[in-house]
Amino acid sequence: MDDKKHIPLVKSRLRHQILEMPKEILKCSGIVIYGRRIKSLVFTTDLAIIKNCDADAVLAVYPFTPQQCISDAIIKAAYVPVFCGVGGGTTQGLRTISLARDAESQGAMGVVLNAPINNMNLLAVSRAVDIPVIITVTDEKTDIGARLESGAVILNVAAGPRTPEVVRAIRKDFPTVPMIATGGNQPDKILATIEAGANAISHTPPSTAELFKTMMAHYRNE
Numbered sequence: 210m211d212d213k214k215h216i217p218l219v220k221s222r223l224r225h226q227i228l229e230m231p232k233e234i235l236k237c238s239g240i241v242i243y244g245r246r247i248k249s250l251v252f253t254t255d256l257a258i259i260k261n262c263d264a265d266a267v268l269a270v271y272p273f274t275p276q277q278c279i280s281d282a283i284i285k286a287a288y289v290p291v292f293c294g295v296g297g298g299t300t301q302g303l304r305t306i307s308l309a310r311d312a313e314s315q316g317a318m319g320v321v322l323n324a325p326i327n328n329m330n331l332l333a334v335s336r337a338v339d340i341p342v343i344i345t346v347t348d349e350k351t352d353i354g355a356r357l358e359s360g361a362v363i364l365n366v367a368a369g370p371r372t373p374e375v376v377r378a379i380r381k382d383f384p385t386v387p388m389i390a391t392g393g394n395q396p397d398k399i400l401a402t403i404e405a406g407a408n409a410i411s412h413t414p415p416s417t418a419e420l421f422k423t424m425m426a427h428y429r430n431e
Contacts, residue, residue, distance in 0.1 A: 228262040228420070231392070233399040234410045239265075240363065240387045242318060242341060245290065250389060250411040254279065256286045258414050268365075268389075268411050270294035270321050277311045290318035292343060297323030301330055306337045313338045321345065321365060328359040335360020343389070349378040357386065366390040366407070373398075373405040380406030 230249040239248040251264035254271050269283045269291055280293045293315075295308035309320045319341040322331060326344070335342045344361035346353070347368055356364070366388055368375040376390050390407035392399035399410055 224261070226261075228258055228414055230262065230264050230412055231394075231396060231399055231410075233396045233403070234392065234412065236400065237403045237410060238408050240389070240408045242290070247290065248409050250292065250409060252391075252411045252413045254283060255414075255417060256283065257417060259283065259287050262414065264289065264412070265409075266290040266292060266318065268292050268321070270323075274300050275308050277308070277315070280308075280312050280317065281315050284312075284316045291316075292319040292321050293317045295320045295322060295334070297321075297326035297330075297345070301326060305330060305334055309334045309338045309342075313340050319343055319363070322361075324351070324367075328355050331356065331361060332359040335362075346375065346379070349375045353379055353383055353386070357383075363387040363389060365411070367411075373401045376402060376407050377405040 230251070234249045237248050239246040247265040249264045250266045250268040251258065251262050252268045253259060254269050259267055266289050267283065267287050269280060271294065275295050284291045293312040295312055296305040305322065312320050317340060320334065320338060321343045322334065322345065324345045324347045331344060341362040342360055343363040343365050344356050345365045345367055353364070364379065364386060366372055366376050366379070372390050376388060379388065388407050389409045389411055390402050392402045392410040392412060402410060
């Protein structure tokens with residue numbers, strides 16, 4: 210046996226089932242942050258999923274006003290780096306700066322701002338923290354140069370079905386900018402996004418209710 214090809218797999222009696230990220234994500238280059246290469250990010254705030262998946266990091270962004278108690282709970286529970294949403298849509302101004310500082314002090318690896326944030330607010334957040342600031346991009350009309358000049362370090366492309374197209378358009382003008390992108394749940398969509406130029410993929414996992422369906426069906430048949 211070639212030892213270089215053998216990867217030891219360690220499991221336990223109870224924790225032998227985990228939620229695995231799509232294998233296609235391994236084909237992307239990853240983004241190295243503080244010496245750690247990140248290829249897959251699980252897009253969830255569900256602590257049970259966060260504790261039982263093999264993602265390289267957590268993308269903790271949710272459709273409510275960010276709260277410190279939520280980011281604190283996720284960072285404490287996760288054993289992988291966490292990137293915390295700190296507003297940018299409904300939540301803007303001084304509150305985003307305060308939330309970003311709190312996330313950094315809690316141990317977040319980076320903070321994520323939503324697409325509506327203006328460049329002045331983005332700049333203020335980037336100067337307030339010493340961790341990467343990630344800006345969400347929803348279409349190719351975004352002035353990427355201005356975003357980078359305002360302190361964004363990583364782009365988070367979330368353009369729905371058009372994500373590969375937007376990633377490709379950005380990559381033409383910015384060949385080296387780090388990009389996370391949504392990859393969808395189909396292997397061909399993930400590969401298309403990677404081929405377009407995404408360095409890392411954010412993956413939305415099934416809900417706990419969906420995961421329970423298979424388990425309960427198995428229990429019923431026993």
